[in-house]
Amino acid sequence: MTLNVVWFVLIATLFTGFFVLEGFDFGVGMLTPWLGHTDEQRRLLMNTIGPFWDANEVWLITAGGAMFAAFPNWYATLFSGFYMALFILLLALIVRGVAFEFRSKLAAPRWRKSWDWLLFASSLLPPLLWGVAVANFMKGVPIDGKMEFVGTFWDLLSPYTVLGGLSLVLLSVSHGALYLSLRTDGTLQETAREAARRMGVLTSLVLLLFVVLSYYNTDMFSKTGVDPGAIPVLAGMSLLAVPFFIHWKRDGWAFFMTTLTIVFSSITVFLDLFPRVMISSLNPNWSLTIYNAASGPYSLRVMTIVTLSVLPFVLAYQSWTYWVFRSRLRIGGHLDY
């Protein structure tokens, strides 16, 4: 039984890792055509995430695989239920993956410009869709007594859920801008900092509105009461600290603050869900939980042993790559993408 909790925590961790890591590379993808005015600047911006974006995406792939293994019913209901949303997500991830590799391989300006905007769109859609999805997780979706999603794609879209999507997009943009301020210098660094400052204000406002609406649209209020507790408050405080660190030009601290915002927001969502994984808006008894959606104890035990022995290595070599590729990229230097 405790293994069900362990796996809920592990999957929440994988999603949080995805939101934090791929969050900044989605942000960079969205910012590239706006902050990069020359071709070389755009290439430089893309190259800041060059060594990382693919491995960051694997956090999502692994979260999907872990869901399949540990909670097959969650995986089946979510993926067949959010069918069209996943279709759009997949198209975006497909385009994005080849965009990095293809864009700078040919020199024609039209070719490159097209890929710049494809990169923009394919970096915008995934956080938008995941934000909408997360808002739906909290709000609840029509799930029947047989664990089947019985709504349509349009049921997933409401002002509240779209605001959730927008929040994650803006959070990713701010996070990405701060990442850029750490990996560039000179004018580009100034531009990135300025973008982070402006987007930070907008992000705070939209996120605040989303939190207020969450009281009306989810069972957060009945579950926890008016005071949401320490973790959401920490999420808000870390976001509000960002402009100060930008002002003091402490980019590393500012980036750490948006990281904390994403981590604490993600924890808030998963705490709100627990022990449910998909809330049924039709009947609370039809919700999927970490118990009725789970694999048998044997599978969970095997998966726990495998994961705990492999994950430390993954974390070690991923951290190592962030160390190897830590230096700032400069105009005039060698670029691989």
Next chain:
Amino acid sequence: MLNVFLARWQFGITTVYHFLFVPLTIGLIILIAVMESMYVASGNDVYKRMTKFWGKLFLINFAVGVVTGIMQEFQFGMNWSSYSRFVGDVFGPPLAIEALAAFFLESTFVAVWLFGWDKLSPKVHVLAAWLVAFGVSLSAVWILAANAFMQEPVGYVLQHGRAEMNNFWALISNYQLWVEFPHVWFGALSTGAFFVTGVSAWYLVRKRDLEVFTRSFQIGVMFALVASVLTVVLGHEQAQHLMVAQPMKMAASEALWNTSAYHAPWSIFAVIDEARQVNPVDIKIPYVLSILAYNHPYGSVPGIHQIQALYQSRYGPGNYIPLVWVIYWSFRVMVLAGTLMILLALYGVILTLKNRISRHTTYLKWMVFAIALPYIGHTTGWIMTEMGRQPWVVMGLLKTNLGVSPTVTSAMVWTTLLGFSLIYLVMGLVDVYMFVHFIRKGPDLGEDPSEMDAKLTPALS
């Protein structure tokens, strides 16, 4: 039923397409790691140029392989949710382990390899290439462990209305896995080897960059011979195991309607009347089917009718016969492709040893076209394996038509089927265009995108 039909087509298209890129990824990175190791050992700059040239083609191919792979993991839940609920307990773990152990490794070290030329010592850099090679091979082990479960379910118990894992060791020591993985892995190696050989041949015919491409050809053709011989030998192992695990697939691959004689002959050409379940024309070579099935010139092979009767008594009424002509011909095309690969590689090795490669222009031109052979081989191989298992999605446990998502409408499947096919088509065209573009440019041009001369680049607009 329309849903099942569309979902199957979608699975077929996306999987076959994905598997056009996977074998080249596995095969090419191994050859690249070999070339770079030779560079590190000898310090000879030619090997570095080789590594970089093949590396560029590798990366273009790798990108498409990765993005089409994401689709593979997601579509079980999207189109096959009932299947996912039924087997998730035992089928999900290999997929999750694949992501955790292999995807992280390959995605991280591909990036380290690409971006790390100036940042790492040559030894650490070549280690990155080997780690990618290890990662992609490990990925194959785990996804084939999942596939082997579909061919031959082991390590599970039926309870709570689904298959639950009760023996992880049985799952990964599944005999089916260990005949399947080596066959697929050497097939992938031969894909990379024929690619290197064929592209090098193109340069040798034109007498361009002889230093780089003579060596590339030599390495490529050696690997091509070893890998294609082993692919065929290991395929034979797999065929023998079919007799135990899936005799219906074996019978269908022979269009053998009735149990054969004690010395079973192998059909080389048959006209198959699927409706009347007879072969009006059937040309056979004596003894060969017995050898194929048992590795001896004797032993009769059970026929489709007999196995159908057996399955009806075992699984209840129903039609347990796959689409025979598809299985029969895909098997023959695969065998033909494998045979041609061995012969062409053997001839190339002989010419190389006699140092006569450059004079045999006709052979070199043939080798350019021979790049297609491994692709034909593994595409037909997978079609035979997967369609030969029908009507089962998990052999003996779950029929394919019961696996689809109940709430997904056929309009939705149509949309994604057309959407994915379209984007795959465009991506395939762009991919081939870029391949041809970089092959034409050769090893030393277009090293760095910013150094490229715009005039050399035909605008794709």
